[in-house]
Amino acid sequence: MKKLGIIVIAIFIGLVSFKKIAQKGDPKKREEAKKEINAYMKANMLPVMLENRKEFDTKLSKKEKATLVSLRERLDALKGKKDSMKKDKSSGEPSEAQKSEMKAMKTEMRHIMTDAWVIVDNHESDLEAIKTANKANEEKWKTDMKAIFEKYKPENSEMGKKGKHGKKGHRFGQMDDKKPVMFVLMDPSKSVDQIASEMEQRQEQRGHRGGKGHHGNKR
Known part of the structure; x- marks a missing residue:
């Protein structure tokens, strides 16, 4: 299936960890950037994204809708297990029981995604129609968000410059293969407020993980 472009990542752009800003910029500037991006998304992108998802729901059969409800419940259960494991995690290596549970969780996630992909594949034309109808929105969002990133990027940042293989180090709106299924x-x-709140929570979680990794490189 073709990638759906920024109309699909609108809801997930809040998962951006602001790693480039955080590594070289000061924490205050990073927080200002995060607030401005979240505010822009909530006011401009999320309402459109939610309407698109509601429109897509009218294309689904009762069986498909029921399947998605079940898959979301299973995802919530996985999140609960993951959060519980984080609280119980010690500084040492995980126990055999914990390793076994993590393996089972990965298997469950794979099964959830496999079932969801069946629905994605069944509605490729519907999803492409949503993308086509939102082409103008895509371009405006992309331009506006790039401007915000540029506004807050640290001085002498490598963001946007080409790397070893001629690829840019920072590519706004880069898709990966999971975005259609997450849509x-x-x-x-x-509601928009609920979705925005969940994205901010994921941002914080990713920020904490990124921070640990960054500090962990210090000697």
């Missing part, structure tokens, strides 16, 4: 799994019954 399908999105809950259209939630």
